[in-house]
Amino acid sequence: MLPHNEFVFAYENGSLGCSVSALLTLRLFFAGKLxxxxxxxxxxxxxxxxxxxxxxxxxxxxxxxxxxAVLGTIGALMIYALAFLYRVGEVVLSAALASEEFxxxxxxxxxxxxxxxxxxxxxx
Numbered sequence: 001m002l003p004h005n006e007f008v009f010a011y012e013n014g015s016l017g018c019s020v021s022a023l024l025t026l027r028l029f030f031a032g033k034l035x036x037x038x039x040x041x042x043x044x045x046x047x048x049x050x051x052x053x054x055x056x057x058x059x060x061x062x063x064x065x066x067x068x069a070v071l072g073t074i075g076a077l078m079i080y081a082l083a084f085l086y087r088v089g090e091v092v093l094s095a096a097l098a099s100e101e102f103x104x105x106x107x108x109x110x111x112x113x114x115x116x117x118x119x120x121x122x123x124x
Contacts, residue, residue, distance in 0.1 A: 015117050016117060017116070018114050019112070020111060020113075022084065024111055025092055028111065053077070053080055056076070
């Protein structure tokens, strides 16, 4: 495991890439293992947004034709899923950069995976 200060330095210099598992983060949140307040609040708000989206889809099915309601629901779900994955990744990464304890937790639970951006061939 890369020490936190080296992680922050490598990330700021651009020599480190990161991947965040948003679904694993959500699972840990619902299991009660996620203790970082900023990440937990963000996940709670996104979790409350999904029933609102389902309610909007139901209203759409009641007021529009089936074709438009289905297309609108599919489009809204795709946008919601994309925004959810992007935002959770951003919040987890910023929390890992700010807190050494959350960084250790994220690496241990495999929420955050890091890889070096250095290439082995200097001619590339």
